[in-house]
Amino acid sequence: MTNFIEELKWRGMVHDIMPGTEEQLNKEMTSGYIGFDPTADSLHIGHLVQIMTLVHFQNSGHKPFALIGGATGMVGDPSGKSQERNLLSQETLEHNLESIKHQLSKFLDFNSDTNSAELVNNYDWFKEFSFLDFIRDVGKHITVNYMMSKDSVKKRLEGENGMSFTEFSYQLVQGYDFYWLYKNKNCKLQLGGSDQWGNIVTGTELIRRKDSGEAFAVTTPLIKKADGTKFGKTEGGNVWLDPDRTSPYEFYQYWLNASDVDAANYIRIFTLLSKEEIETLEKEHAEAPHLRRLQEALAKDITIRVHSEKEYESAVKASQILFGKSTTEDLVNLDEKTFLSVFKGVPQANISKADLDNSGDVTTLLSESTGGIIFKSKGEARKMIQGGGVSINKTKIATPNDAVDFELLQGKYLLAQKGKKNYYIIHIN
Structure with missing residues (x-):
């Protein structure tokens, strides 16, 4: 004992x-x-x-x-x-x-x-x-x-x-x-x-x-966040242990996005790491806060125990997709639930399979076929494609006349990216 x-x-x-x-x-x-x-x-x-x-x-x-x-x-x-x-x-x-x-x-x-x-x-x-x-x-x-x-x-x-x-x-x-x-x-x-x-x-x-x-x-003690907001709550409500209510990706992100003060508190309460391990992590974090050692260790430990190591690895890969550290293969291998979790809230264009087939080239697809949600005109789309700032399914579009020939994610989605941070889902009905 x-x-x-x-x-x-x-x-x-x-x-x-x-x-x-x-x-x-x-x-x-x-x-x-x-x-x-x-x-x-x-x-x-x-x-x-x-x-x-x-x-x-x-x-x-x-x-x-x-x-x-x-x-x-x-x-x-x-x-x-x-x-x-x-x-x-x-x-x-x-x-x-x-x-x-x-x-x-x-x-x-x-x-x-x-x-x-x-x-x-x-x-x-x-x-x-x-x-x-x-x-x-x-x-x-x-x-x-x-x-x-x-x-x-x-x-x-x-x-x-x-x-x-x-x-x-x-x-x-x-x-x-x-x-x-x-x-x-x-x-x-x-x-x-x-x-x-x-x-x-x-x-x-x-x-x-x-x-x-x-x-x-x-x-x-009752847990309180350093900024005064309620612990365990997001804009979508409670953070649940059930993956059908809160996806492993969203769960992982909740802990990863903790403030430095909260992470130092949470890592003691919610992990099984020893005092020595935690003090070492705190020292590493203090020396290089931008690496977010505390948050990463916290999110890893608790996501594996609540979900599994496989779900944790999937959540890490999904996180990397948003920050440009992933490949087309990583995106293709995402299950639909995780894919939708990662890109929750991004603008979505719904088009038919016929509209997709009739687009002809990517310029038309990203402007007229998708109702101006991604680009308001062909000219605007063409200009940004020529500048190297457009990707579909993490593959950079080479020229405005590229054919629409992409593997559909989960058989019904394309992911368009404009610049570094602007994502759009094209849902093919």
């Missing part, structure tokens, strides 16, 4: 810790858990802090539980929320649970001989728990005064929308999760984000009052 708390501290991953926690973890292998909300069929990078916390917990020799909130997902956690969320159907929750289980299996070892990770679903112990039994066996141990003292409750009560009894009861429901795992799985520690501290200590209090037991808590 290694010191889990020390590992979290040097990585900047400790916000609150209950007295006695470190002593308990150093004394013996301890079971601990983190809850994941199944409101979508994929986790996103906002969940990665907690996933990495469980990874470090297991690597330190302890036993991690990942609790999927099949029951609590039906209620909705009020922490950090200004409005009550929509409740999900049982069918939707089941689908989400299976997807999340698959994603977590990429990070945690579920087949260890000593401290194998386990997945649990709190719906399993709540589905037969009647309301009367719950308020008798759980509710009587925690006072309303205690529940109302929590910040998550205070903020909602002071807001204009108020708080339903459903959400008010959430901390009791989460508290019972901790109690159930304590009783049935010998789980003595709950981990989570700093916004969960109130809910977590309700669990430790329930264990103390109901069973005279002792349980512990650790929370991690």
